[in-house]
Amino acid sequence: MTVDQVVADIPNGSTVAIGGSSLSRKPMALIRALARSSVKDLRLIVDVGGPDVDLLIGTGSVSEVIYAFVGFEVLGLAPHFRRARQQQALRFEEWTEYTVMAGLDATIKRVPFLPTHAGLATDVLSVNTSFRRFKDPFHGEELVAVPALKPDVALIHVNYADAKGNGVILGDGHVDVLCAKAARRTYMSCERIISSDELQRYGRDVQILRVHTTGVVELPWGAHPTGCAPDYRADLRHLQDYLRYSANDDAWRAYADQYIYTDQSRYLERQGGVEALLARLKV
Amino acid sequence: MPLDERYALDEFLITTMARQFSGEVMVSSVTAFGALSALLAKARYAPDLAVLATPESGMEVTPMPTLSLGQFLTDAQRGIPLTMEEIFDAIFTDRFRIWINPAQIDRHGNTNISVIGDWHQPKVAMVGSRGIPEDTSHLSQIFYYVLTHSRRTVVEQVDFRSGAGTGPDRDATLGEHGAPSVLVTDLGVFDFTGPDGTMAVRSLHPGVTLEEVQEKSGFEIHAPSSIPVTEPPTEEDVQIIRDADPLEVRKLELLSGPEAAERFVSIYERERQALHAAWPRLGKLG
Numbered sequence: 001m002t003v004d005q006v007v008a009d010i011p012n013g014s015t016v017a018i019g020g021s022s023l024s025r026k027p028m029a030l031i032r033a034l035a036r037s038s039v040k041d042l043r044l045i046v047d048v049g050g051p052d053v054d055l056l057i058g059t060g061s062v063s064e065v066i067y068a069f070v071g072f073e074v075l076g077l078a079p080h081f082r083r084a085r086q087q088q089a090l091r092f093e094e095w096t097e098y099t100v101m102a103g104l105d106a107t108i109k110r111v112p113f114l115p116t117h118a119g120l121a122t123d124v125l126s127v128n129t130s131f132r133r134f135k136d137p138f139h140g141e142e143l144v145a146v147p148a149l150k151p152d153v154a155l156i157h158v159n160y161a162d163a164k165g166n167g168v169i170l171g172d173g174h175v176d177v178l179c180a181k182a183a184r185r186t187y188m189s190c191e192r193i194i195s196s197d198e199l200q201r202y203g204r205d206v207q208i209l210r211v212h213t214t215g216v217v218e219l220p221w222g223a224h225p226t227g228c229a230p231d232y233r234a235d236l237r238h239l240q241d242y243l244r245y246s247a248n249d250d251a252w253r254a255y256a257d258q259y260i261y262t263d264q265s266r267y268l269e270r271q272g273g274v275e276a277l278l279a280r281l282k283v
Numbered sequence: 284m285p286l287d288e289r290y291a292l293d294e295f296l297i298t299t300m301a302r303q304f305s306g307e308v309m310v311s312s313v314t315a316f317g318a319l320s321a322l323l324a325k326a327r328y329a330p331d332l333a334v335l336a337t338p339e340s341g342m343e344v345t346p347m348p349t350l351s352l353g354q355f356l357t358d359a360q361r362g363i364p365l366t367m368e369e370i371f372d373a374i375f376t377d378r379f380r381i382w383i384n385p386a387q388i389d390r391h392g393n394t395n396i397s398v399i400g401d402w403h404q405p406k407v408a409m410v411g412s413r414g415i416p417e418d419t420s421h422l423s424q425i426f427y428y429v430l431t432h433s434r435r436t437v438v439e440q441v442d443f444r445s446g447a448g449t450g451p452d453r454d455a456t457l458g459e460h461g462a463p464s465v466l467v468t469d470l471g472v473f474d475f476t477g478p479d480g481t482m483a484v485r486s487l488h489p490g491v492t493l494e495e496v497q498e499k500s501g502f503e504i505h506a507p508s509s510i511p512v513t514e515p516p517t518e519e520d521v522q523i524i525r526d527a528d529p530l531e532v533r534k535l536e537l538l539s540g541p542e543a544a545e546r547f548v549s550i551y552e553r554e555r556q557a558l559h560a561a562w563p564r565l566g567k568l569g
Contacts, residue, residue, distance in 0.1 A: 021339075023351055048413065071410035074350050074535070074547075078410075085398075085408030094397065097414035098371050118417040120456040121447035127402045142456045171356055172340045173366050205364075229356040236350055236551055283356065283555065 001215035003033045003264070006187045009214075010034060010153055013063075015043040017104065017149070017183055019156035019176035020226060022050035022073050023234040025169075027157035029222040029264050030189050034155075035059040036261050045149055046070065047100040047175045051226060051242065054078040057090065058252060059260065064091040066149065068100050075239055079246035094128055101175055103149030104182040113145040120144060154183030157223045158208060159231060160199065161190035165213030168194075168202045171229030180212045189219040191231055221268055221277060232281040238271065284469065284488040290521045293533045295488065296428065296467060297323060297524055298516035300382055303426055303465050307331035309373045310380050313338045315348040315533040316428060317382035322346060322527050323520060340365045347561055348532035349554045350547070360562040374414075374421050381418060382426045384536075387441045390482055390502050392448035392463030392475045394419075394427060395441040402443050412445035419446040420457055424464040430537055432468035438501040449480025470496050472513055477505030486513040530557050 010016065016034075020026035031052045034042075041063040046053055049070035056062050057080040070081045084090050095103070102114040113132075119125050120142065125133065132145040156176045158167040167188050169176060180186040188208060193216065199206060225242065227234035245255035259267055271277055286292065293316070300320035304310070310332050312318035318334075322345060325332045336346040336356070344362035373379040385394035386409060396415060400406030419425055425446070429436045447453050448463055466473040466482065470491045477483035483505040487496065489512055497503055516524075524533070530550045535543060 067411050069411040069413040077408075082408045086405050088404065094402070094411050096412055096416045097367075098374075098417045101367060101371070117420040117457060117460060120416075120420055121444070121450075121452040122412070122416045122419070123397075123402065123444040124412055124416055170361075172337055173364075174339070175367055177366075227351055230361070233349075233555070234351045236547075283558075 001187070001217050003030065003217055003219070006030060006215060006217060007033050007037045007039070009185060009187070010039055012039055013041045013043070014039070014152045015045060015150065017045040017151035017154045017179040018049070018052050019154065019174060019179045020052065020223070021048040021172065021174040022069070022071060023226045023239070024172060025157055025174065025176075025223050025228050026050060026052040026226040027155040027189050027222065028052065028224060028226055029219040029267075030155045030157070030187065030217070031055055032260050032267070035061055045100065045104075045151055047097055049081075050078065051239065054080045054246075055260070057081055057084050058246065059256060062090060064093070066093045066095055066100070068095050068097045072239060072243065075236065075243060079243060093130060094124055096124055099131070099144075099146045100149065101178055102146040104151075104175065104178040106146065106148035107150050107182040108178070111148065113147050115143040116146055117143065149182065151179065151183040152185065154179035154186040156180060156186065156208070157189045157219070157228065159190065159228060160192050160194045160202070161188055161208070161216045162196040162199045162210075163193055163216060164196060165208070165210035165216050166196070166199055166206050167208030167213070168199060168205050169207045170205055173207055177207050180208050185214040186212055187215050187217065188213055189217045189222040191220055191222065191228060193218045219264055221274070222264070224268075224271070224277070227281075230283045232277070233283055235271070235277075235281055237280075284490045287489070287515065289518070290516050292469060293537055294516055294521050294524050296430070296469065297533065298520045299467050299472060299513055300426065300428060301520070302328055302514075303467075304329040304332055304380060307333065308378050308380050309333045309335060309342070309370075311335050311338050311370070312346045313381065314384055314536065315528065316384070316536055318346045318348050319524055319528055319533055320382060323523050326523050327520065335365070336360060336362050339367055339370050345527065345561075347558060348528050348530070349558060350532065350551055360558070371417065374417050377421060377423050379422060380424060380426065382428055383415060383418070383446070384428055384430070385446065387436060387438050388427055388429060388466060389438050389441045389448065391450045391480060392427075392466070392482065393441045393444045394446035394448070394463070395443045397443045397445045399442055415446040418461070419448075419463070420461050422461050425461065426465050426467075427463065428467045430469055432470040432496070432499050434499060434501045437468070437499070449475050470499065473504065481505055483507070484510055486511045488513045489515060530554055
């Protein structure tokens with residue numbers, strides 16, 4: 001598939017689950033393609049979000065975010081997320097790391113909810129009205145019902161994939177497998193497409209199975225500026241630039257013109273080209 | 284606290300944190316302080332710890348701190364790969380420990396990393412509660428550290444409860460499941476053995492007075508009549524920390540402003556080289 005075909009499959013108002021975790025293996029090339037399309041009113045589901053959520057909020061593509069975390073880790077807070085939260089510009093629903101997983105898992109298991117203790121005695125239960133407290137029918141224990149999260153689309157980025165849609169993840173797996181299984185349609189970008197024979201050698205690292213995949217796009221450096229272990233580390237210098245460009249509207253328009261409203265090959269040229277990226281980021 | 288030439292504040296605190304660990308449990312590395320305390324504990328105080336190189340994977344390898352903590356692996360550094368399901372199963376079965384660095388912690392050990400002000404109308408929207416609700420509803424020991432003990436960080440009541448402390452709400456819903464156990468700050472070590480599960484002084488660091496602690500806290504911390512002094516690190520503790528963190532990523536947590544930015548850039552330029560010196564590539568992958 002091509003990036004444009006993926007984007008064409010994502011209509012306004014879609015619920016999109018995004019894999020990766022903060023600064024690790026985010027499907028950023030797909031995210032940028034989505035951001036420069038005319039698609040609007042996306043409902044995002046992320047477990048641990050970072051530049052993915054922040055960039056889509058920055059381009060006005062989002063109406064709602066379901067999240068356990070959105071931040072830039074060692075670099076600080078996510079600027080557009082923070083501003084939108086403080087201006088109450090979008091709908092936000094704070095979940096937690098396991099409850100996002102449980103919500104996706106409920107959809108996979110085709111049950112309306114899954115029970116947990118997580119969130120009890122915290123304020124997450126007071127601000128998140130999607131959760132329900134209930135007493136278990138066996139012993140009367142107080143529990144939280146986590147409703148099923150039903151993504152229309154999942155976007156993930158992996159190290160290698162075959163053309164049929166099996167995907168190899170070498171670093172931390174994050175929640176990509178759950179996203180891929182729960183979504184109606186899963187689009188996977190990869191650093192490199194390899195043959196199905198070659199893929200066999202990766203054994204248990206073949207974490208994404210083709211029965212769950214709708215399409216595969218080969219996008220080298222497709223997670224940049226987040227990292228894709230052990231191929232390349234996060235580009236913290238670009239992310240620092242991103243934070244500076246996010247300081248005001250004019251600067252943000254300049255960032256968008258230079259890095260979002262362009263295709264992946266020009267995007268890579270504007271990072272100094274692949275050779276420079278390799279020298280700087282290859283692990 | 285006054286500095287001693289034999290160790291720096293970060294080394295003092297990391298050692299104090301290391302001494303809280305015990306048993307055969309998984310330890311996640313989400314900050315340099317947390318990673319180094321686990322590593323030191325494994326070497327000196329709790330040899331059975333299963334230390335992870337990243338927040339969620341890489342068991343049984345040495346977690347050399349880098350800026351993108353963990354999510355920067357060489358093929359030789361991967362360790363035993365784990366899934367998120369395995370991480371949460373370890374949390375649910377109480378076989379997991381983590382050091383959490385909250386923005387606020389209160390009298391009852393409730394903690395906040397989500398928001399300053401009202402959640403619906405935030406003064407400062409931070410990051411969201413992440414996995415703290417899971418930790419605090421399942422782990423029998425929850426470790427917190429705060430590097431600047433002040434009325435902004437140690438508060439009467441948190442603005443938002445990301446993590447469940449002690450008190451009637453916990454008693455009614457969680458019963459025996461989980462509880463905050465320790466807070467290490469730059470002034471002392473605290474626990475929640477005061478009246479009704481409130482914060483109490485366990486020890487004060489050398490040169491710190493109870494008056495200073497009360498002055499810098501948003502409420503009066505319960506104090507026993509005799510307060511021990513926190514045991515400083517030994518030479519061996521300090522050496523293990525320095526060897527494990529040649530880039531001194533740990534120092535970043537105590538800095539801010541231009542000094543932090545400068546050190547950040549310098550670490551970023553050197554971290555790949557240092558990691559490769561410690562972990563030569565095997566070349567098996569890709």
